[in-house]
Amino acid sequence: MNRRNFIKSTSTVGLITTLGIPAGAAIIANNEEESSDDFNNPFQLNEISISELQELMKSGKQSSRSLTKMYLDRIEKIDKKGPKLNSVIELNPDALAIASKMDAEREIGKIRGLMHGIPVLIKDNINTADKMQTTAGSLALAGNMASEDAFIVKKLREAGAVILGKTNLSEWANFRSSRSCSGWSSRGGQTKNPFILDRSPSGSSSGSGSSVSANLCAIAIGTETNGSVTAPSSSNGIVGLKPTVGLLSRSGIIPISKTQDTAGPMGRNVADVATLLSVLTGVDSEDEITKNSQGKAPQDYTKYLQTGALKGKRIGFEKSFLSGHEGVVALYKNAIEKFKELGAEVVEIELLKEMRVIGAASFTVLQCEFKDGLNAYLEKTNAKVKNLTEVIAYNKTNESTAMPYFKQETLESSDKAPDLNSTVYKEALVKVLSSRKIITDLMAKNQLDAIAGTTYGIPSPIDLFNGDAGNGFYFCSPPAMAGFPHITLPMGKIYELPVGLSIMAGAYEEPKIIGFAYAFEQATKHRTAPKFLKFSNFSSGI
Template sequence: MQRRNFIKTSSLAGLTLSTLVAASCSPPSAEKKEAGIKDGKDYPFELSEATITDLQQKMQAKQYTSRQLTELYLKRIEEIDKNGPKLNSVIELNKDALNMADSMDKERAQGKLRGPLHGIPVLIKDNINTGDNMHTTAGSLALADNFAKQDAFIVHKLRKAGAVLLGKTNLSEWANFRSTHSTSAWSSRGGQTKCPYILDRNPSGSSAGSGSAVAANLCVVAIGTETDGSIVSPSSVNGLVGIKPTVGLLSRSGIIPISKTQDTAGPMARTVKDAAIFLGVLAGADPQDSYTLPGTGKAAADYTKFLDANGLQGKRLGVEKSALEGNPITVALLKDAIKTMEAKGATIIEIELNPLIKDAGRNEFTVLLYEFKDGLNQYLSTANGKVKSLADVIAFNKQNEPKAMPYFKQETLELAQAKGDLASKEYLDALQQTNDGARKAIDKMLTDNKLDAIIGPTNGPAICIDLIAGDYDSGSFGFSGPAAMAGYPHITVPMGLMHGLPIGLSFFSTAWHEGDIIRLAYAYEQASKKRVAPNFKVDLLT
């Protein structure tokens, strides 16, 4: 969950960026130099920016085995994540990774190929169950003893597809649903994750570890999860492609929940093609998640069929009017993106979604408080850890405050605990305003203007890491709110850099239209080529 979004009631406010965004988080210091981190140091990697297709071709040509690829990524994690820049994006490695790779190599030698992910190393977020040697903790010390009894449904699909699980990524604790004063990308179990572009910047939450790891080439692709912004925001900030699918396209069973009406997992990758491949593997109906049943027959077996370089031809896109005002760099990037899309045959018209979405945004936080309490209590009641309820988590944090809450507290958890059940009138009224309100607003905008999708900057650039004051408002809006509240699909693609920090371009549409927005995003990506690999700068000024 991108905490700032619901604090700001998810409204599409202006895109004005404060001078804090462009400033260095802290001046150069001897302490940084003594730490052995050099500004812009080159960390060469033979698999840098490699795609799923690249790796499959290398294995097919017998240039590499899956084991060799896995060893290279594990070495890269050691060099970049644990040493060197110390991104701290991987919270736990999988002791079985090399065995998994060996198994996939054996199958390949026997002529058995499971699909595009056969032997491909991936990372997954640490709020997703794996029935193996790895913990599932949502970054919380309260769940430090939690070993899941079985895989989450999407992890089962990953194993079936032949993927190699490298490990789990750090996240904003409880997917950024613990405190309204939190620092994104920090968890009591995993510590603080850094942005690989400028190391004193925050890689954004809550799928911060997945975003930082994929950007830094610690894996090819990773899984993130989103309630509101937690896939698209860290993807945007880390120069990635992120897909937040329609709620119900991917199963949530076995994922530590916030909201049954907004939660979803989704792919984070360096290219639209890789994200599309990954989405096809993860999608599918699950009897344990009733929200996937309406999507039966609507998931594509292969989303790469939508990869059309001419996919913008004849399309009508609505750009949020307020996004064309504010910081001149952001506006220039957006206008350049519009010119690129127009040159590829798209028609861009200005729209104002903001007035239609305000009521939904005002009620979102109330919905999430109720659903978090209900969903977490259900998850914990059958988990292997010692804590069995939200009340237990709160009590644990109080008893272990120096370690569990050294920087910010747990007022969001306490607000959720104070709520009633899902039959409460307050919840039902807020739910109608949020989900129904957002859907009606988006659908009306699309229909009235004959639009194929709505576009705008995903969010502003990475803010400074500040464990004392917490996340601050850069003055930019997060464009995740409308699609998140409606449960609609949303994709972000790199749009350019502001002072060396990436900013993404968002495309979203109505339910089950993943293929349509993938087509648009791919066409823009191929025409613009804005992905730039990070160079691990210490700060903005050095």
């Protein structure tokens, strides 16, 4: 969750203020820059899709085991050595054995589906009942071994996916401090952006975004409360989908907010994201809200991958993003023109202006629900801390390792938050849920099929001491607060840094936005593999 940008995005000034790179700035590669030849070209699976991986296994040219081994070697080369992305917090010691089992099933004609034998990374706040820990990146939870898989992990295993390992994240999904640095956790350290290594990977699903972009896996799973799938997908130049809250179960995932939490797929192309989404849905008796998805979740989202999906559609584009950093604005205007070329009718709208008043209420809801949900989660674990109060105490006792750069004021304020029966919480929740009516009314008034905007601006420098810097572009909050589906995909690059385009629609309208994103993707092909550049300086002399 990108909470700091969320607060800024819902303020009057933060909607249009830009803290971007000076117009004349240019990156100067230093002599130690790692070339793309070293890290991209020799890798046989570079930029490969799930369907292509399946074809390799079907033809016998590769097996799930050989693919898994190649990805594990890639992680060792890129994540732990080489550029040291630090995106994977823990490897699954059983990955090769699982892959071999999937190969044995394939040999006897048992194919579980499109994810059979496909290597996947998942975020380290999702329970796996295996030899890996589930810690949300926190040293306070080190040693926490789940006794049961999260519901979506069960679905992954049923589909035949190979879980390679777990990805690093912004500790506590970026709900620890107002001065947090995205991609840093006390257990996992700092994740880097593979495009330019000193730039932020955003968060909180930093490791999932960085690893997918760097081709360390076929696809990954992140989680989002407010931008934690979509913002890092934008910053790492990939596709990320935050589903309707309730489409995917949250049971077995370390919680922040029952109102806004969801997991979501993160991949290098829209088709892969649609493929993974197809196997993760399902009604879970442990997560009441999933009952709302009955009859609304297609078995196969890939059937909505249509290049003509935008023809005759009416799309609202957020007006406030037409000003700000000139490079980002230029990409945005080009995207709008491309939508027109693809047959869409474009309408300027002002959604963020309507949503300003909800930001503070949303933070109140998150604090109350985080305290309640985390205490319930920890009570059932074998972690050494059993509630939020004990987490805070652990961090204070171990301050030099648990909090060396920024502290835990968000944890502390949440621990003092009112309970879910309080008037404060109930009134704040009503205000947050009003976001659904604001969006649906706006769409109805303008007869819109979807709303689009700039996901996030140019990734800022990693700054462990001052935390994340805003850049004036942040579209993630409205769909997050409303619980509506939101997909982001590459819109282009500035100074070798990617910027994403967001598309959102109403509840359970994933098929619609997947189709729109696919049409734009196929017409533009903005996704490029990262070059692992090392930042040296700006021409301005900074």
